[in-house]
Amino acid sequence: MRRIGLVVNPIAGMGGRVGLKGTDGMVERARELGAEPRAPDRAVRALESLRNRASEITVVTWGSPMGEDEATAAGFEPTILGRPDGDRTTAADTHRAVEAFVAEDVDLILFVGGDGTAVDVATTLDDGGGTIPILGVPAGVKVFSSVFAVSPEAAGRLAATFEDWERREVNDIDEEAYRAGTVRAAPKGVARVPVDGELQSSKQVMGGDVESLARGVADAVEPGVTYVLGPGGTLQTVKDALGFEGSPLGVDVYRNGAVVVRDANEAEILDELGPENVIVVSPIGGQGFVFGRGNDQLSPAVIRDCDLEIVASREKLESTGVLRVDTGDESLDDALRGWVRVRTGRFEQRMIKIV
Structure with a gap:
C-alpha cells in the first residue's frame, strides 16, 4: 500500500494570466484583475492519473483547499491530518502539512504549486531531517526547478509507479526582480525525486547567435497582422530587431510598426487580437517548454486565435531535444x-x- 502525502498551494499560478509574473504578495491584486485559481484543477488531473494506475493508494492531506477538496473530487477518501489556520493559506500551512507527512512516514510528498511551494516543501524536509521523496505538479507561474513532472498527468503516473529516486535541485526566482525584467535564480536546496524520463530539467541559460533569427522574424513582419511576442532573452533580441524596447519577461503586442500593449496580460492581448494574429515564442532552454512556463498570459484562448512561430538558436534546440506544452487545456x-x-x-x- 503506497501512502501519498498531498499538499496543494491553492493560489499558485493565479498571477500568470493577468501578467503579474508570480503570486508572492500579489494574491489580492491578482483577484482584482480577475485571476482564477489554477492549482486545484491541475491537482485533480494528477490525482485522477494516479488513481487510474494504482488501486492500492492511500492519500493523506491537509484540509479543504490544500488537498482535501481535490482528493475527494478525484475519487479518493483522504485522511485529513490538519487544516489551514485561517481563511487564507500561507507558507506556514505548507510547512505544517509537510511536518505531518514526515510524522506519518508517507512514501512520497506530492505537492501542487510552483518554485516557491517547492522551496517550502524541500526546506521543511531539510529542517526536519526528512528523507521522503517529493514530486511537483506544475501549477505556478515560476516552474524552473527540476523536481516537477512535465505535466499533471505525468506526475500522477510517476507517483503511482516510481521505484527509485535521485537527488535534484530546487531553485527559486526573485519575483520582484523577475517583474522588473531580471531572472535572478538561486539554489535553495536538494531534494529526493522519483527517477523518470517525464521529469523536467532545471532552466538553463544557453548561449547562441540569435541576431540572425531575430532579423528573419523582423523581415517577415506584415502590415495589419498582430504579433504577440513572448518573454525571454531570444524574444528580447527579436524586439530589438523590430526597433522597440520590449518587456524582457513579459508579453508585448506589436502591430504596424508600433507596440500596441507592453507587458500585456491575457485580457489585454485578447482585446487587441484581429483577423490575423501570430504568437512568436521561444522554448525555455534545457526544458523545452513553449507554453506553460513563465508565459501564462498566452492562455488557451489567446493561442487558439493565433498562428504560431517558434524561434530558437541551434544551440538551444540541441540542448533541449524536444519541445513541450502545458497550457492547462x-x-x-x-x-x-x-x-x-x-x-x-x-x-x-x-x-x-x-511531445
Whole structure:
C-alpha cells in the first residue's frame, strides 16, 4: 500500500494570466484583475492519473483547499491530518502539512504549486531531517526547478509507479526582480525525486547567435497582422530587431510598426487580437517548454486565435531535444503536439517535435 502525502498551494499560478509574473504578495491584486485559481484543477488531473494506475493508494492531506477538496473530487477518501489556520493559506500551512507527512512516514510528498511551494516543501524536509521523496505538479507561474513532472498527468503516473529516486535541485526566482525584467535564480536546496524520463530539467541559460533569427522574424513582419511576442532573452533580441524596447519577461503586442500593449496580460492581448494574429515564442532552454512556463498570459484562448512561430538558436534546440506544452487545456495540448518548424536563423528552419 503506497501512502501519498498531498499538499496543494491553492493560489499558485493565479498571477500568470493577468501578467503579474508570480503570486508572492500579489494574491489580492491578482483577484482584482480577475485571476482564477489554477492549482486545484491541475491537482485533480494528477490525482485522477494516479488513481487510474494504482488501486492500492492511500492519500493523506491537509484540509479543504490544500488537498482535501481535490482528493475527494478525484475519487479518493483522504485522511485529513490538519487544516489551514485561517481563511487564507500561507507558507506556514505548507510547512505544517509537510511536518505531518514526515510524522506519518508517507512514501512520497506530492505537492501542487510552483518554485516557491517547492522551496517550502524541500526546506521543511531539510529542517526536519526528512528523507521522503517529493514530486511537483506544475501549477505556478515560476516552474524552473527540476523536481516537477512535465505535466499533471505525468506526475500522477510517476507517483503511482516510481521505484527509485535521485537527488535534484530546487531553485527559486526573485519575483520582484523577475517583474522588473531580471531572472535572478538561486539554489535553495536538494531534494529526493522519483527517477523518470517525464521529469523536467532545471532552466538553463544557453548561449547562441540569435541576431540572425531575430532579423528573419523582423523581415517577415506584415502590415495589419498582430504579433504577440513572448518573454525571454531570444524574444528580447527579436524586439530589438523590430526597433522597440520590449518587456524582457513579459508579453508585448506589436502591430504596424508600433507596440500596441507592453507587458500585456491575457485580457489585454485578447482585446487587441484581429483577423490575423501570430504568437512568436521561444522554448525555455534545457526544458523545452513553449507554453506553460513563465508565459501564462498566452492562455488557451489567446493561442487558439493565433498562428504560431517558434524561434530558437541551434544551440538551444540541441540542448533541449524536444519541445513541450502545458497550457492547462488538454485538448489544446494534444492539438499542438507533433512536428513543427522552428526558425533557427534568418532563413534557416529546423523540424522538431512537440511531445
